[in-house]
Every structure is written in C-alpha cells, then in structure tokens.
Amino acid sequence: MTRTRIVLGLALVTAMLVAGLADAGTSSHAKAGVNTAVSGSISFDGIWTSSSGQPQFEDVIKAFNKVYPNVHVNYKPVGNNLPTVLATAVAGGHPPDMADIAQPGTIAQFVAQGKLKPITYATSTMASNFAPAWLKLGTFGGKLYALPFKAANKSLVWYSVPTFKNAGVTPPTTFSQLLNDAKTIHASGTPAYSIGGSDGWTLTDLFENIYLRTFGAAKYDQLAAHQIKWTDPSVTTALTSMAKIIGDTSNIYGGTSGALQYGFNDSVTNAFASPPKAAMVFEADFVAGVITSSTKAKPGTDFNTFTWPSITPGPDASAVEIAGDLLVTFRDNPAIEAFVKFLATAPAAEAWAKQGGFGTGNKNVPASIYPDPITRLSEAPITTAKQVVFDMSDEQPPAFGATTGQGEWGLFQQFLKNPSNISGIQKQLESAAAAAYKKK
Amino acid sequence: MGIGGITAEPPPLAAPAPSAEPGRLGRYLVGAFFLAPALFMLGVWMVYPAVYTIVRSFFGPTGFIGHWTGIDNYKTLFTTSYLRTAIKNNAIWVAVVPAAVTAIGLVFAVLTERVRWSVAFKTAVFLPMAISAFATGVTWRIMYQQDPSLGAINALGKTVSGVFSPAGVLSAASPSTPSLQPSGGGLVLKTTLQPGGTALLGLTAIPPDQVPKGAVQAVTPPAKPGDIVGTVWRDFKPGGGKPGVVEKGELGLPGVTVQLKSAGGKVVQSTTSKADGSFDFTKVAAGSYHADIGAQTFAKPFGGYGWLGPNLIVPSLLIAYIWIWAGFSMVVIAAGLSSMPRDVLEAARTDGAGEWQVFRRVTVPLLAPVLSVVFVTMIINVLKVFDIVYALAPESQYAKANVIALAMYFTAFQGAGDFGVGSAIAVFLFVLVIPVLALNIRRFRRDI
Numbered sequence: 001m002t003r004t005r006i007v008l009g010l011a012l013v014t015a016m017l018v019a020g021l022a023d024a025g026t027s028s029h030a031k032a033g034v035n036t037a038v039s040g041s042i043s044f045d046g047i048w049t050s051s052s053g054q055p056q057f058e059d060v061i062k063a064f065n066k067v068y069p070n071v072h073v074n075y076k077p078v079g080n081n082l083p084t085v086l087a088t089a090v091a092g093g094h095p096p097d098m099a100d101i102a103q104p105g106t107i108a109q110f111v112a113q114g115k116l117k118p119i120t121y122a123t124s125t126m127a128s129n130f131a132p133a134w135l136k137l138g139t140f141g142g143k144l145y146a147l148p149f150k151a152a153n154k155s156l157v158w159y160s161v162p163t164f165k166n167a168g169v170t171p172p173t174t175f176s177q178l179l180n181d182a183k184t185i186h187a188s189g190t191p192a193y194s195i196g197g198s199d200g201w202t203l204t205d206l207f208e209n210i211y212l213r214t215f216g217a218a219k220y221d222q223l224a225a226h227q228i229k230w231t232d233p234s235v236t237t238a239l240t241s242m243a244k245i246i247g248d249t250s251n252i253y254g255g256t257s258g259a260l261q262y263g264f265n266d267s268v269t270n271a272f273a274s275p276p277k278a279a280m281v282f283e284a285d286f287v288a289g290v291i292t293s294s295t296k297a298k299p300g301t302d303f304n305t306f307t308w309p310s311i312t313p314g315p316d317a318s319a320v321e322i323a324g325d326l327l328v329t330f331r332d333n334p335a336i337e338a339f340v341k342f343l344a345t346a347p348a349a350e351a352w353a354k355q356g357g358f359g360t361g362n363k364n365v366p367a368s369i370y371p372d373p374i375t376r377l378s379e380a381p382i383t384t385a386k387q388v389v390f391d392m393s394d395e396q397p398p399a400f401g402a403t404t405g406q407g408e409w410g411l412f413q414q415f416l417k418n419p420s421n422i423s424g425i426q427k428q429l430e431s432a433a434a435a436a437y438k439k440k
Numbered sequence: 441m442g443i444g445g446i447t448a449e450p451p452p453l454a455a456p457a458p459s460a461e462p463g464r465l466g467r468y469l470v471g472a473f474f475l476a477p478a479l480f481m482l483g484v485w486m487v488y489p490a491v492y493t494i495v496r497s498f499f500g501p502t503g504f505i506g507h508w509t510g511i512d513n514y515k516t517l518f519t520t521s522y523l524r525t526a527i528k529n530n531a532i533w534v535a536v537v538p539a540a541v542t543a544i545g546l547v548f549a550v551l552t553e554r555v556r557w558s559v560a561f562k563t564a565v566f567l568p569m570a571i572s573a574f575a576t577g578v579t580w581r582i583m584y585q586q587d588p589s590l591g592a593i594n595a596l597g598k599t600v601s602g603v604f605s606p607a608g609v610l611s612a613a614s615p616s617t618p619s620l621q622p623s624g625g626g627l628v629l630k631t632t633l634q635p636g637g638t639a640l641l642g643l644t645a646i647p648p649d650q651v652p653k654g655a656v657q658a659v660t661p662p663a664k665p666g667d668i669v670g671t672v673w674r675d676f677k678p679g680g681g682k683p684g685v686v687e688k689g690e691l692g693l694p695g696v697t698v699q700l701k702s703a704g705g706k707v708v709q710s711t712t713s714k715a716d717g718s719f720d721f722t723k724v725a726a727g728s729y730h731a732d733i734g735a736q737t738f739a740k741p742f743g744g745y746g747w748l749g750p751n752l753i754v755p756s757l758l759i760a761y762i763w764i765w766a767g768f769s770m771v772v773i774a775a776g777l778s779s780m781p782r783d784v785l786e787a788a789r790t791d792g793a794g795e796w797q798v799f800r801r802v803t804v805p806l807l808a809p810v811l812s813v814v815f816v817t818m819i820i821n822v823l824k825v826f827d828i829v830y831a832l833a834p835e836s837q838y839a840k841a842n843v844i845a846l847a848m849y850f851t852a853f854q855g856a857g858d859f860g861v862g863s864a865i866a867v868f869l870f871v872l873v874i875p876v877l878a879l880n881i882r883r884f885r886r887d888i
Contacts, residue, residue: 084854084857087853091502093504106857113503166678167679167680168678168679168680169679184679184680186645187645187676188647188648189612189644189645189650190647198834200835200836250614250645254586257746257749258586258587260749260836261836263835399857403850403851403854404835404854405836405838405850406522406839413836413839
C-alpha cells in the first residue's frame with residue numbers, strides 16, 4: 001500500500017517535471033514528448049462497441065501510448081446499457097476510473113452525489129483547443145468535470161437528391177423556404193417528410209432545432225434548465241412551427257400512423273430506398289452511417305445534407321445543437337490526468353476523425369481531416385459554430401428527457417398524433433417536467 | 441469377570457445418554473453443513489435482494505439507499521398515469537390469458553385425442569414453446585406491420601380486399617387548385633359549365649411511376665360550340681409550375697373516367713381521357729353542368745390495419761402470448777387426459793350420454809386438478825409478463841402497452857433510473873403474486 005503510494009508520488013513529481021519540460025519545448029523536440037515516467041492502468045467504460053467505434057477509440061489510445069507508453073488504458077465496451085451499468089456500479093461503490101456519458105443530466109446527478117472528480121487540471125489545455133461554449137458544456141456547478149470528446153451535429157437535415165431534383169427544388173436556407181419546398185415536393189408525388197416517431201427522441205430533436213433557431217442559445221439553455229416553464233409562450237411558438245411539419249399529414253410518409261410506427265432507422269431507410277419514399281429526414285450526422293450501411297444510396301448523387309434552415313435571422317442562426325460523448329473521471333491520478341489532457345488535444349481527435357463517424361469541437365483540427373465531402377459538410381459547422389448547445393432532452397432529468405414512452409418522449413409522440421392540441425401538450429409537458437425536477 | 445460384567449450392566453444403558461448429546465449436535469452440524477451452500481445461495485440470491493428491495497422502496501430515487509421518503513413511492517405508483525395504465529393492462533392480461541389458454545389447450549387436447557397424426561398436430565401447437573419469447577415478439581412484430589408489403593397479416597388482408605375493392609389508377613392524386621373539390625371520394629369542378637365551355641382538371645401529388653403509361657404532353661383542346669371539352673393532367677413540373685395552367689413539361693393523364701353531371705346530379709355523359717389528357721363531351725344540351733372524376737379513380741389501396749397502433753396493441757400482444765402458451769396448456773392437459781380412467785367415460789357413454797355431455801359432465805370435472813394447475817401457472821406467468829411486450833410493442837406504444845414488470849424495468853434501470861419507485865413497483869408485483877403462489881403451495885401439500 002505505502003509502496004504504491006510512494007511510487008505514485010514519485011510518478012506525480014516526475015510527471016509534473018516532465019510536463020513542465022514538455023511545455024517548454026514541444027515545438028522543437030517531438031521525441032521529447034514521450035513520457036515514460038507516468039505509468040499505471042486506467043479502466044474505461046464506454047458505449048462504443050466493436051461495430052460502433054471501439055476500434056477507432058482504440059486507435060486514439062494507441063496515439064496516446066505513443067506519448068505515454070507506460071499507461072495502460074483498459075477499454076471495456078459496455079454498449080447502450082452504459083447508463084444502467086454505471087448507475088449500478090456507482091451505487092455499489094466500484095465505478096470505473098473513466099467513462100463516457102452521453103447525458104449531461106446523468107453527469108449532473110453524479111456531481112451532486114459527489115461521485116465525480118473535477119478535471120480542472122485540463123482547463124488550460126481545453127481552453128487552447130476549444131471555444132468557450134465547449135468548456136461550458138463540461139462545466140457543472142461552476143467546475144470543469146467533463147470533456148466533450150466526440151460530438152454529433154444534430155442541426156442537420158438529410159435529403160434525397162433525386163427527389164429534390166424531380167421536384168425542382170434546392171436545399172432551403174430559411175424555414176419558410178423549407179415549408180414551400182415541402183409543398184412542391186408533395187405536388188411532385190413524393191411525401192416531403194420521413195419521420196421516425198416510434199423513437200421519441202427524433203421528435204424532441206425536431207422541436208429542439210426549431211426552438212434553437214427561433215429563440216437562440218441563451219433561451220434554449222434556460223428551457224433546458226427548466227428556468228422557463230413549458231407553458232411559456234416561446235414554447236407555444238416553437239410547437240406551432242413544429243405543427244406546420246407534423247400537421248402536414250399527407251406530406252409525411254405513411255401519414256401520422258406510419259410516422260408513429262417507424263423508428264429512426266426506418267425513417268432513414270424509407271427516405272433513401274430505391275425509389276425514395278420520402279424526401280427529407282430531420283436528424284443528426286449519424287444518419288449518413290445508417291444510409292451507407294442499410295441502403296444502396298450513394299453520397300452526393302443519392303443523398304446529401306444541409307444545415308437546419310434559419311428561422312429568426314441573427315447570430316443564433318448558425319448555432320449548432322450537438323449530442324455527444326462527455327468523458328468523466330471517477331478517480332484522479334497522474335495517469336488519468338495525462339490521458340484526459342491528451343484527449344483534449346488535436347492528435348486525439350484526429351486519430352478518430354480521419355476514419356469518419358466522428359465530429360469534434362476542437363478548433364485545432366482542420367476540416368480537411370474528415371474523410372469525405374459529406375462528413376466535412378456535416379461536421380465542419382460544429383467546429384465553426386459560435387454557439388453550441390447540447391441536446392436538450394439529454395440535459396434534463398432522464399425521467400423527463402430520456403425515458404422510452406414516458407415524459408418528453410412519450411408526450412411528443414402524443415403531439416405527433418394530435419398536432420392541434422398545443423396548449424394541452426404544453427400543460428402535460430410542464431407537469432411532467434415539474435415532477436422530474438422536484439425529484440432530482 | 442462375570443461380576444464385573446454384571447456390575448458393568450448399567451453403563452451400556454447409560455452409555456448412549458452421554459454420547460447422545462454430541463450425537464445430536466453432530467447430526468445438526470452435518471445437517472447444517474449440507475444445508476449451508478443452499479442457505480447461502482438462498483440468502484445471497486433471494487433473501488437479501490428481496491429484503492433490500494422492500495427497504496429500498498421507501499427511499500429516494502438514486503444512490504445505494506437514497507433518502508427516506510416514506511410511502512411516497514407507493515403514492516407515485518398509483519397516481520402516475522403510465523403506471524396506472526400498467527396495472528390496468530395487467531388486469532386485462534389476468535382476465536383474458538389464463539382462461540383463454542386453458543380453454544384453447546383443453547379443446548386442442550380433447551380434439552387431438554381423436555385425430556390421426558395427433559403427434560404431428562401436437563408438435564406443431566407445442567412448437568412456439570421452443571422459441572424464446574423475445575424471438576416470438578420480434579417475429580410477431582414483423583407479421584403485424586401495417587404496411588401490407590411488410591406485414592404478413594396485413595398482406596393477407598390486402599389480397600382479400602384487392603378482390604373486392606381494387607385500388608384506383610390515381611390513388612395518391614390530389615387537386616392542384618381549390619377549384620376542384622372533393623365529393624363522395626371523387627373530385628368535382630366547382631365552376632358550372634355551359635355547352636362551349638372548357639373544364640380544366642389539374643391533379644398533383646402523383647409519383648412519376650404512377651403516371652399512366654403512354655402519357656404525353658398535356659393539351660387544352662380548343663373550345664367547340666355545343667361541346668364541353670377539357671383536360672385531365674398532372675399539373676406539376678419541376679419547381680412546381682403555375683397551378684391550374686397547362687404548361688410545357690406537364691403530362692396528360694390518359695384513361696381517367698370523367699363524368700358530366702346535370703345540375704340535378706344525374707350523369708349525362710361519361711368519357712375517358714386521351715393520351716394528352718383531353719376529353720370531349722359532344723352535343724351537350726343547353727343548361728349548366730358539373731364535371732367530375734369518380735371515386736373509383738382515387739380508391740386507395742388497402743393500407744393495412746394498425747395492429748401495432750394505440751387501439752389494437754394490447755389485443756395484438758394477447759394473441760401472440762396465447763399463441764405461445766396454448767401448446768404448453770395442451771400438452772399438460774393431454775397428459776392428464778391420457779391418465780384418466782377410460783372406464784368412466786365408457787360407462788357414461790353406455791348410460792346414453794352424448795359426446796357433449798361426456799365432455800361437460802365427466803371429462804372436465806375429472807380434469808379439474810390439471811386445469812387448475814394450468815390456470816394458476818398462467819396467472820403467475822401473466823403477472824410477471826415482460827419480454828413479449830418489450831420485444832413486440834413499438835417504443836411509441838409502450839405507454840399504451842405497459843405492464844407492471846416493464847414499468848419496473850423502465851423506471852429503475854432505463855432513463856429515469858429511479859430505484860425507489862422501481863423497487864415499489866417490484867414489491868407491488870410481489871404482493872400480487874403471493875396469494876397465487878400460496879394457493880399453489882397449498883395444493884402441492886395436498887398432492888403429497
């Protein structure tokens with residue numbers, strides 16, 4: 001025990017020394033960056049499995065080991081059950097050293113319980129790599145706890161190129177153009193929208209983009225924190241705009257009942273089938289992955305993407321909603337510190353970004369790193385955006401924002417079923433939100 | 441020696457007494473030794489979790505134990521609408537499934553006794569038991585799909601309905617301008633027509649692959665005195681075009697039946713559009729008329745029933761679940777049937793009882809113990825039902841299809857992560873199962 005402590009202490013001192021040296025001479029000696037003094041092993045529970053990012057993350061670890069050869073990162077692919085596994089592990093007192101969490105709401109809970117360690121040691125590294133909006137995403141209760149390592153651009157619309165061509169329309173830049181285009185697409189004989197309403201989160205994403213585009217990032221954050229009630233007139237306005245899409249039932253593939261039955265994957269495969277059954281899908285950058293893996297559509301000629309059209313002109317018009325993986329630490333030691341700092345730098349992001357399926361807010365990562373034009377089109381706005389907000393439903397208490405069939409997801413499905421009942425749905429959203437925030 | 445032997449007589453009597461203590465203790469120790477693994481397992485896997493769950497149900501949502509909340513979690517259980525739906529649905533399950541499964545099993549068992557190939561039949565009915573409930577759920581979910589090109593059940597419906605009400609040529613079309621109004625499933629031109637007039641019937645929302653074959657550029661025929669002419673065309677070109685105006689690049693719609701109706705609504709003439717969409721009602725008597733396209737042109741193809749929709753989801757689940765368990769019930773009842781004394785049945789028949797009477801008055805009463813085993817087992821199964829709902833119901837319908845076990849899983853382990861309310865739901869489920877279990881155990885005792 002004492003021996004370990006001494007070794008760790010020594011390691012810490014050496015790490016500091018080496019870090020100081022490295023800071024002094026990074027530009028001149030690349031080899032001097034190799035740090036053999038810091039050693040140890042890190043257990044990391046992640047959501048990425050062998051088919052969805054584990055190999056890429058292991059490449060990131062390899063890049064890290066080029067600098068810190070003596071730190072061993074034990075990556076465990078937990079999969080989508082990660083929140084459950086983590087909650088149980090934390091309740092049982094044996095959390096991993098690090099984990100990625102996609103829900104800021106869960107991080108806030110862990111912070112409130114005092115289970116997480118702040119990563120303030122990485123503040124300066126992060127500040128030199130990320131815009132302030134990104135540090136804000138990782139800050140909870142005034143302290144930096146999380147590193148937004150991987151981000152998905154959720155402010156995107158994917159469209160079927162041949163359907164747009166048939167209808168003679170071009171990607172819209174404003175909301176009214178979007179609605180006009182939709183009308184023309186309908187007249188051309190193809191429904192404009194493909195909606196995967198069986199997954200409640202596709203609907204909350206649609207609402208969030210409309211709210212963000214109408215009222216901007218500041219107000220968006222207030223609603224996410226429940227400082228604005230769901231009965232607020234701003235919510236009424238956003239829901240009214242949303243009803244212009246989901247209420248246009250003859251323009252949705254499968255109508256309302258189809259939209260309620262199709263999940264996210266169905267909504268993508270329907271729109272990009274051959275021949276396309278619908279023209280547009282409102283969802284994040286990961287749509288591209290579904291298109292290439294489950295349809296024959298080719299990038300550029302069959303499918304393409306455009307940024308969510310602006311609703312209110314102004315600086316917020318380019319704000320981007322993201323979802324992503326926030327890395328957190330349950331313990332603190334030199335090895336973990338070294339890894340966290342490394343993950344905040346450009347080489348870490350580039351190791352994954354060049355393989356695709358990865359977006360980053362790291363401003364030192366050039367857009368040219370992305371492997372193809374479509375990925376560049378979908379990921380570049382994340383890096384350039386002045387305003388970045390996190391997926392709202394992930395920020396709220398999970399009972400309200402992230403439970404299948406309940407809370408926000410369930411209520412937005414009811415809204416899809418009956419888009420005319422705006423005030424009724426607002427009242428229900430508010431009472432569900434109030435109950436969830438009271439419990440929190 | 442002899443004396444010694446005599447004097448030594450009492451010790452053999454007394455000897456067992458001192459040795460009895462260690463002997464009994466030893467036996468207890470041996471007993472405890474053999475019981476220990478089982479008790480340990482029971483303690484770790486059953487008693488501790490059960491006690492912890494009960495205690496946990498009185499505490500807040502997160503952490504190993506959370507803060508004391510009294511009976512709040514139980515209040516939540518009965519006041520939250522989706523949890524109330526879960527309880528209501530479980531009641532429906534209990535009311536329908538055990539009775540249906542027992543009845544269907546009984547019918548199958550009795551009937552298969554009398555047919556050749558009964559083994560083959562029994563195997564077919566029993567087969568679903570060999571499939572995991574999750575796989576069954578996924579399979580039935582696919583069969584229940586609303587789109588007839590995906591779901592087997594609605595595909596059957598489409599085949600049947602295709603015979604009786606075939607889809608129209610332009611099932612997807614809608615009018616391009618408000619001057620065409622829907623009427624009785626078809627479309628009617630609002631403006632009245634006189635002889636010498638022209639009727640423009642513009643339609644949109646026709647997918648390129650649904651434009652009838654042989655269509656050419658739409659043409660507005662020149663007006664003819666005494667005739668009413670017009671054209672039916674796909675009023676769309678890339679970019680939208682001008683609605684209501686025949687433009688270059690817009691195709692006529694051939695083969696559409698257009699009717700000319702008098703002011704009284706009587707069909708005066710009926711004609712079919714040509715390749716360029718034009719039509720001509722010749723020698724029309726003076727008066728005012730309406731032109732319309734009949735409903736059969738727009739008849740929608742069979743769109744399928746929403747088996748997975750909000751109205752049918754619970755019955756759909758029940759059907760799939762009964763399909764799984766009917767085989768189990770049939771096999772158990774058939775076993776009971778084969779061990780039933782035949783002479784009683786023979787005697788009843790000899791006494792002149794009809795087959796229905798034999799079934800009703802002899803077979804069923806004699807089978808009562810077996811039937812009650814099936815019935816009670818099904819009640820317990822149904823109270824705990826989870827996997828089939830999880831796999832079969834689309835996520836958007838979980839709120840409607842919810843059952844107690846599913847609600848427990850979602851509340852405690854998914855999203856909400858509320859271990860307090862989750863535990864309360866589990867305890868509630870446990871309380872519901874206890875009386876049924878007690879009944880079962882009492883019967884076991886009686887059987888022994």
